[in-house]
Amino acid sequence: MNKIKLIPICEHYLHRVNGICYCDCHKSASLKDEAKCVKCYQHKKIHMNKFITKDSGKRVNFDSGFQRDVNDGKPRYDLIPTELLKRLAELYQRGAEKYDDNNWRKAESPKEINRFKESAWRHFIQWASGEMDEDHAIAAVWNIFSYEWHTQHKNKKQKDS
DSSP: OOOOEEEEETTEEEEEETTEEOOTTSSSEEOOTTOOOHHHHHHHHHTGGGOOOOOOSOEEEOTTSOEEEOOTTOOOGGGSOHHHHHHHHHHHHHHHHHTOTTGGGGOOSHHHHHHHHHHHHHHHHHHHTTOOSSOHHHHHHHHHHHHHHHHHHHHHHHHHO
């Protein structure tokens, strides 16, 4: 039986068995030992170098010997009500059917991006007024998410340039 070996290639290491690369960024691409895996190199350059493993220095020790870092100050996604996430996902789905997948990401100009803020405010007022013709609460949240995503994305673009 062949074991997975780490073989140096392209200034980094790939998991390879019989000349096959099993990296996540491309599925089972055949490579010769001296070949350069451009996709893996780009994947590492783009994605892997910007991540670190944070360590608070504190541990939770379980009876089995299992250890984990403490949860202090970490986001608690497990507290978000899943039924509200489902309503949000359904709104994304209806938008994709009406416009196209990820149409909301195409907004570029301040005028286009400001439409999210206008819509969020309108849906908030409709929700606060008790209107039930649409899911105004989730529509307000969706528009805020979209506006914030664009704000964050725009700031990232400015830092990168």
